[in-house]
Amino acid sequence: MNQKIREIKIISKSGKLPSYETEGSAGADIRAYLKEPITLMPGERRLIPTGLYVQLPQGIEAQVRARSGLSIKHGIGLVNGVGTVDSDYRGEWNVPLINFSDEPYIINDGDRIAQVIFSEYTQVDFKLTEEIDETERGSGGFGHTGIK
Numbered sequence: 001m002n003q004k005i006r007e008i009k010i011i012s013k014s015g016k017l018p019s020y021e022t023e024g025s026a027g028a029d030i031r032a033y034l035k036e037p038i039t040l041m042p043g044e045r046r047l048i049p050t051g052l053y054v055q056l057p058q059g060i061e062a063q064v065r066a067r068s069g070l071s072i073k074h075g076i077g078l079v080n081g082v083g084t085v086d087s088d089y090r091g092e093w094n095v096p097l098i099n100f101s102d103e104p105y106i107i108n109d110g111d112r113i114a115q116v117i118f119s120e121y122t123q124v125d126f127k128l129t130e131e132i133d134e135t136e137r138g139s140g141g142f143g144h145t146g147i148k
Contacts, residue, residue, distance in 0.1 A: 006057055006118070013051030014109075018116055027065060027115030030095065034109040040099040045079045047094040048113055056087040056118075063117045064095060070113070075101025078114065085116075 010017060018028035032038075033051030040046060056062060062085035070076040079096040095114045099105050107113060 006060065008057070008060075008118075009055040011053040016110070018052070027117045029067070029112040030064070030093070030114045030116055032095075032107050032109060032111045032113050034107065037109070038107045040076070040097060040105045040107060042099055042102050042104065045096060045098040048097050048107060050093045050095060050113075052093040053090060054085070054093065055090065056085065058087050059120055060087055061085065061119055061121050062093075063119060064093070064114050065117065067112060067115055074105050075099060075103075076105055076113075 014031065014033050016031055018030050020028050030050050030052065033049050038046065038048065054062065064078065064083040064085065066077045066081075077098055077100055079098045083096065085093065097107070097113060
């Protein structure tokens with residue numbers, strides 16, 4: 001059973017809210033809020049407005065992610081991979097899209113352009129030290145644990 005634990009205040013210039021497309025969806029789709037269509041040329045990156053202004057509770061972040069359908073079908077992704085919206089940000093949510101394909105892509109008002117996942121976070125106190133504890137892995141980097 002999907003459990004909603006928090007209520008989030010949101011202003012939507014379009015009147016549309018982010019939406020979960022299925023009961024098991026982790027991400028809610030975010031839509032473009034445009035006066036006119038935008039053509040994203042191959043290799044071009046642009047901030048796409050959403051018309052959303054969100055008040056996140058302290059301790060909650062929003063992770064804006066690419067939609068897999070746009071990525072695989074049209075080569076449209078996020079410039080920064082995953083974008084973090086901090087709980088104290090109150091400006092409009094704009095999505096930094098990039099066209100990785102070799103074809104122009106048209107974005108229309110109301111198109112689903114990204115998805116958002118909400119997550120709790122912890123801030124930490126950093127402590128400067130001269131050494132850290134050893135582990136079995138040690139300083140082995142990427143691929144260190146082998147293929148199997």
